Amino acid sequence: MLGSWPVADEDKFYASGQRWITFATTMSRNASAADTYVAQTTSRNDGDDIKAFDQDWQDTLNRMTRGLRFSSAGRPSGPTRTLTCPSAAWPLP
Numbered sequence: 001m002l003g004s005w006p007v008a009d010e011d012k013f014y015a016s017g018q019r020w021i022t023f024a025t026t027m028s029r030n031a032s033a034a035d036t037y038v039a040q041t042t043s044r045n046d047g048d049d050i051k052a053f054d055q056d057w058q059d060t061l062n063r064m065t066r067g068l069r070f071s072s073a074g075r076p077s078g079p080t081r082t083l084t085c086p087s088a089a090w091p092l093p
Contacts, residue, residue, distance in 0.1 A: 031064055 035057075042054045 031061055035061060046074065 038057045039053065042050055
């Protein structure tokens with residue numbers, strides 16, 4: 001035997017995963033609402049500053065949602081189902 005299996009509380013892992021999913025769903029909804037307001041602002045205004053604002057928003061939105069795609073039910077779905085961070089990547093359920 002190479003060693004003992006780590007002791008872990010599966011219920012706590014599951015609860016933690018559920019909190020991450022809730023957070024990601026909330027983030028997605030908030031980003032969607034903000035995107036609506038940005039679209040209204042950029043469609044009603046013109047100029048280099050508005051174009052720069054729109055580009056910055058698109059860059060921000062892409063960074064916030066990279067790696068996460070959500071179905072209409074708010075659950076991760078589609079081809080990308082990985083939550084990433086600088087040091088690791090965890091597959092989502």
